[in-house]
Amino acid sequence: MTLETADTMTTPPSTTAATPDVSGMSCHGGKDELKKAASSAGKSEILAQYAADYPVGPHDQPQSMCPAFGSLRVGLRMRRTATILSGSACCVYGLTFTSHFYGARRTVGYVPFNSETLVTGKLFEDIRDAVFKLADPDLYDTIVITNLCVPTASGVPLQLLPKEINGVRIIGIDVPGFGVPTHAEAKDVLAGAMLKYAANEIRQGPVAAPRTAKSNLPTVTLLGEMFPADPVVIGRLLEPMGLAAGPVVPTREWRELFSAFDCAAVAAIHPFYTASIREFENAGRKVVGSAPVGYDGTADWLAAIGDACGVSADKIANAQNMILPAIKGALAAKPIKGRLTVSGYEGSELLVARLLIESGAEVHYVGSACPRTKWSDADREWLEARGVEVKFRASLEQDLAAMEFYKPDLAVGTTPVVQKAKQMAIPALYFTNLISARPLMGPAGAGSLAQVINAAIANKDRFDAMKDFFEGVGTGHATGIWEETPKDRPEFRAKYQGMLAARAKAEESTAT
Numbered sequence: 001m002t003l004e005t006a007d008t009m010t011t012p013p014s015t016t017a018a019t020p021d022v023s024g025m026s027c028h029g030g031k032d033e034l035k036k037a038a039s040s041a042g043k044s045e046i047l048a049q050y051a052a053d054y055p056v057g058p059h060d061q062p063q064s065m066c067p068a069f070g071s072l073r074v075g076l077r078m079r080r081t082a083t084i085l086s087g088s089a090c091c092v093y094g095l096t097f098t099s100h101f102y103g104a105r106r107t108v109g110y111v112p113f114n115s116e117t118l119v120t121g122k123l124f125e126d127i128r129d130a131v132f133k134l135a136d137p138d139l140y141d142t143i144v145i146t147n148l149c150v151p152t153a154s155g156v157p158l159q160l161l162p163k164e165i166n167g168v169r170i171i172g173i174d175v176p177g178f179g180v181p182t183h184a185e186a187k188d189v190l191a192g193a194m195l196k197y198a199a200n201e202i203r204q205g206p207v208a209a210p211r212t213a214k215s216n217l218p219t220v221t222l223l224g225e226m227f228p229a230d231p232v233v234i235g236r237l238l239e240p241m242g243l244a245a246g247p248v249v250p251t252r253e254w255r256e257l258f259s260a261f262d263c264a265a266v267a268a269i270h271p272f273y274t275a276s277i278r279e280f281e282n283a284g285r286k287v288v289g290s291a292p293v294g295y296d297g298t299a300d301w302l303a304a305i306g307d308a309c310g311v312s313a314d315k316i317a318n319a320q321n322m323i324l325p326a327i328k329g330a331l332a333a334k335p336i337k338g339r340l341t342v343s344g345y346e347g348s349e350l351l352v353a354r355l356l357i358e359s360g361a362e363v364h365y366v367g368s369a370c371p372r373t374k375w376s377d378a379d380r381e382w383l384e385a386r387g388v389e390v391k392f393r394a395s396l397e398q399d400l401a402a403m404e405f406y407k408p409d410l411a412v413g414t415t416p417v418v419q420k421a422k423q424m425a426i427p428a429l430y431f432t433n434l435i436s437a438r439p440l441m442g443p444a445g446a447g448s449l450a451q452v453i454n455a456a457i458a459n460k461d462r463f464d465a466m467k468d469f470f471e472g473v474g475t476g477h478a479t480g481i482w483e484e485t486p487k488d489r490p491e492f493r494a495k496y497q498g499m500l501a502a503r504a505k506a507e508e509s510t511a512t
């Protein structure tokens with residue numbers, strides 16, 4: 001296998017110019033200060049890269065979980081990979097709790113710090129010691145060490161760690177909440193760093209073959225985590241064109257990264273993997289957006305993939321003819337009737353909306369916490385042509401406003417959207433647990449959503465009955481059953497808000 005352009009590993013920048021004490025700050029406050037501190041502590045280059053890869057706006061950042069959970073999960077799912085976090089204890093507690101809640105069954109390493117070790121640079125030495133102690137080639141291919149917010153803001157220079165110890169690869173990444181907007185994009189931070197490392201290994205000479213025999217057919221690498229059956233279905237769709245499904249990135253073991261480059265094209269099933277796509281493009285691989293969802297989506301995707309892989313028009317048409325009638329049949333057999341809004345932070349929201357519409361649902365609004373990229377253009381255009389309002393980097397307020405405005409029969413959304421929907425007696429489903437955990441591709445995807453969606457819509461009467469039952473128990477400050485209903489005091493809130501605004505103004509004028 002050859003990669004077309006030579007590239008070098010990241011050259012380490014100079015050591016931390018200054019190490020401000022930011023140990024007391026977190027995502028709940030001081031975000032701008034953390035950003036400023038990180039820039040002045042030698043992290044401006046990586047922050048500029050993140051700003052380009054993961055643009056924010058129109059507003060600051062979607063409300064979502066700690067972004068580092070995304071990269072943590074990617075590392076924890078890989079064989080022979082050790083994971084170390086460097087960050088505030090409360091952040092590490094939350095992240096390890098969540099990863100074990102999702103069944104990580106792996107140890108998460110932690111290098112603790114205090115103000116002194118942070119400011120004096122001793123934390124980096126402690127991390128270095130930990131990495132050397134852990135680098136056992138019998139146990140690990142790779143050690144991933146992640147700087148969370150505070151160590152990133154303090155400029156802890158993970159770039160200066162050795163690239164390899166005893167044959168164990170060392171990957172250091174910064175995943176601060178003030179630089180990486182969502183956990184979805186944090187997956188790309190680690191996947192991109194691993195692809196970059198693997199590409200460099202390929203350029204230097206022969207690399208390990210995959211553990212399971214690779215198809216003799218040219219392969220299509222699949223970018224984005226998906227339901228386990230989906231890559232199998234995609235493989236069947238590709239077969240008539242003389243192609244096979246390649247590895248899914250993020251991969252489950254290191255050597256799959258080599259196979260990922262050894263492909264005829266890359267399918268960006270999830271469109272937000274900007275850093276990973278950069279690595280594939282640097283290696284001369286073609287990238288195709290969207291996915292084989294529903295009738296139109298599958299027809300267009302097969303054509304685009306076939307085209308990228310140099311497949312003849314006849315063969316592409318043959319592949320389409322072999323599968324499209326089955327998809328049409330599956331969609332017609334399991335129709336969805338109802339008006340929906342969809343919001344989520346997985347990056348597959350547009351694909352799900354396409355499938356819902358092809359199943360017969362009316363989808364009014366799709367909000368994604370992920371940014372707009374050129375790889376989601378085809379899906380966005382298809383949805384907008386059908387009158388769907390599509391919002392990238394959607395805030396919780398926008399998702400809620402859409403639900404209140406459209407009053408759907410069913411809201412598919414994130415936890416707070418689902419909570420609000422239930423308060424309004426609107427049936428609702430969690431995007432992550434109930435929609436992402438289903439096949440979406442090809443004939444298996446067509447119709448897979450109908451059962452859960454139709455069952456949820458049919459629950460409307462139960463929601464109305466519950467609303468009636470709880471009617472009169474109060475809301476907001478008066479929630480509950482009282483002998484004497486608490487009295488709201490909006491004037492107190494107004495007073496404190498005024499005082500806070502005045503203080504902020506005073507601080508601003510002193511600073512300038």
Ligand code: SF4
Pocket residue numbers: 025026027028066067068087088091094148149150176177178
């Ligand atoms: S690491 Fe995550 S939880 Fe901790 S301060 Fe940053 S964004 Fe918040």
